[in-house]
Amino acid sequence: xxxxxxxxxxxxxxxxxxxxxxxxxxxxxxxxxxxxxxxxxxxxxxxxxxxxxxxxxxxxxxxxxxxxxxxxxxxxxxxxxxxxxxxxxxxxxxxxxxxxxxxxxxxxxxxxxxxxxxxxxxxxxxxxxxxxxxxxxxxxxxxxxxxxxxxxxxxxxxxxxxx
Numbered sequence: 001x002x003x004x005x006x007x008x009x010x011x012x013x014x015x016x017x018x019x020x021x022x023x024x025x026x027x028x029x030x031x032x033x034x035x036x037x038x039x040x041x042x043x044x045x046x047x048x049x050x051x052x053x054x055x056x057x058x059x060x061x062x063x064x065x066x067x068x069x070x071x072x073x074x075x076x077x078x079x080x081x082x083x084x085x086x087x088x089x090x091x092x093x094x095x096x097x098x099x100x101x102x103x104x105x106x107x108x109x110x111x112x113x114x115x116x117x118x119x120x121x122x123x124x125x126x127x128x129x130x131x132x133x134x135x136x137x138x139x140x141x142x143x144x145x146x147x148x149x150x151x152x153x154x155x156x157x158x159x160x161x162x163x
Contacts, residue, residue: 037077
């Protein structure tokens, strides 16, 4: 099943998903949202319904949702600086092996992610940035940045043999 549909006229978000058959089902979600903080919750709510329905990370949904919200907030506020002319691109893959991968890309200049120390905070203890990255790292199995810091890749695998 594939197609494009508008999620909500208020958020100007679009969602495209496809389910491919192989040994097990794969759900791929490709979505865009405007650089508005009020667009985050409606999009996350819809994505989480699809993620929960895929049953790819049973019992890990709370952490995935929190990491997704933090990644989108960082992209809107820090990446795109809430510029209404810019968009956020979200790609999500719920697939075989009971795992989920999420990529959030903003259209900003990026940031020097090498300055983030192991615990997720910046090397400047007075900085107010870095807490969202720490939360993403705490709830996801893998978090790394590409495209000069304007793209975050996150991966979570189901625990305890779920699914």
